[in-house]
Amino acid sequence: MKKTILHVDINSYFATILQQENPFLRGKPLGVIKDVGRTCLIATSKEAKEKGIGTGVGKSDALTICPDITLIPAAFNRYLDTTKRMQKVFRNISPSVNIYSLDEAFIDVTHCRKNLYPNVLELGEMIQDSIKRELGSWVTSNVGVADSRFMAKMASETAPKGEVFEVTAENRDLILATTEFKDVCGVGFALARKLKLLGVTVPYQIRFIPEEDLSSLFGPFWTKELLKVAYGEETHLLSQLDRKVEHMKSVGRSITGYRLYRDQTEITNILKNLCIEIVSKVRKMNLAGRQVRLGLYGQNKYWSTHITLKNPINHLNDLIHWINILYQRWEDKFPVIKFAVRLSLLREDFQQELLPSWQKHEAIQKAMDLVNNKFGIFTLHPAAVPPKNELIYPEVTGFLGDKIYQLGEET
Ligand SMILES: [Mg+2]
Structure with missing residues (x-):
């Protein structure tokens, strides 16, 4: 149909x-x-x-x-x-x-x-x-x-x-022959540049490149994709929208500062700030994650590391604990401009309720959730976070990478 x-x-x-x-x-x-x-x-x-x-x-x-x-x-x-x-x-x-x-x-x-x-x-x-x-x-x-x-x-x-x-049968080819790649969904800047080297600036022209040439230049995946683009068919990127995803697989947060940060306390306080947002989101979705990732960016430098845990976590004290452990691996201590924390391998079925230590932390975390859900995310927080006027608040990204969280979208 x-x-x-x-x-x-x-x-x-x-x-x-x-x-x-x-x-x-x-x-x-x-x-x-x-x-x-x-x-x-x-x-x-x-x-x-x-x-x-x-x-x-x-x-x-x-x-x-x-x-x-x-x-x-x-x-x-x-x-x-x-x-x-x-x-x-x-x-x-x-x-x-x-x-x-x-x-x-x-x-x-x-x-x-x-x-x-x-x-x-x-x-x-x-x-x-x-x-x-x-x-x-x-x-x-x-x-x-x-x-x-x-x-x-x-x-x-x-x-x-x-x-x-x-788009009708009559105007379809004309559109494909006049639309530049910057307006074509899924053809990124690098791909468009490579096509331009071949003199190809609009989708329609792709039809005239022999398939074996496409294949040797772009590989099998992109050859298939480019042929769909040439004829205006649904590309892989958009067909992904039909994929049912029951819950988010990871929640991350990154922030680029206004200046370079050298002070180690300032740096770790910002990381704690990001942990608070991540835990808040993960708990609102009733998830817990097993992989913790830390990334720090300097002006021309980048460092990242991660750890995969045996049991999933969703308590703030746990996430801060593991971020601190990862942070201790960082030897370079270059001035930092961008900070990134991520909790991944999220799942719904985490049953650790039997552990007394888990129960204790869950009770504390639940009390914090209650206050922060009612009065705002940073009402109750660990003592060491950035000063109030420098706190990093949650924000929405334009491309809605976290739309399952934000809109309750299933796909
Ligand atoms: Mg618009």
Whole structure:
């Protein structure tokens, strides 16, 4: 059965939500930075994009191009809230929804198209209206319609802002022959560069490379993938969305500091701070993990190590204990700019309740959970963490790598 998939993508999401909340920012060039003191723009409004200021542009470059640009720190919790509201809009249309990132989703209407939505272009406009009703009148979106997630995403990526665009048998090849690889899902920068060396800049051209040449240049996996790309079929990356994952396999947290850290107490305090967030998330999902990983990044240096334990852990004292053990392996002591902690090999069936020491720690941890769930994550914490104004709070990533945790998504 031929599928009908819609890809919905909010235009300039982070900036648009800020403009929706504050009418004084509407119609003006706006840059979103991750935090005060950061030097790179993580998102820009359509007015800034019109001046050539896109995502990733440095703060000083942005100010040179456009001295009156407004720069505002990102509000990750608000974005997550709007994503959840969007999710509700989509679930009202079809039960089959994949949230792909904070501002993107695929809606499969294959089975309800005939009776409920005979006109998909009207459906696309209806979704755009519903998003405006739910999130505000300033919020515009693109909707791509096609027979695969791959083509639907390409359609919304290439359509003019605020439009609904359907891929049909007539325009399909034209789209594949005019879309640059930067707008093709799953073709990364390195792959695109390699293809460019062959003179290939759009998917359609791949059809004319002999398969044995593709194979010797890209290997068997990418040959198969590139042929799917050439004909607009669902690629491996997107078909992964159908894979059922019952729970998260690992929870990690990394943070890049504003400066280099040399003081060993400061470094270990930051690591404890990250442990608190990880344990909080892991416990909210009723999981426990058996592998602890620590990574430290200097300016040109990187060091990491890990340990695999016999029994899974999900108590803060245990995670801090193992991070301390791993930390003692670090001999180089270079100044650190980025910190990363991860608890993996997570599982649901951990039964250590019989151990008296486990019971004691579980009682303490439960009491901490109770207070922190009610009054905020850092209400009760170990004595040694960074000072209050430097605490690192949980934040949401744009690509929603932790969406099972954030949205309760099963896939
Ligand atoms: Mg978007």
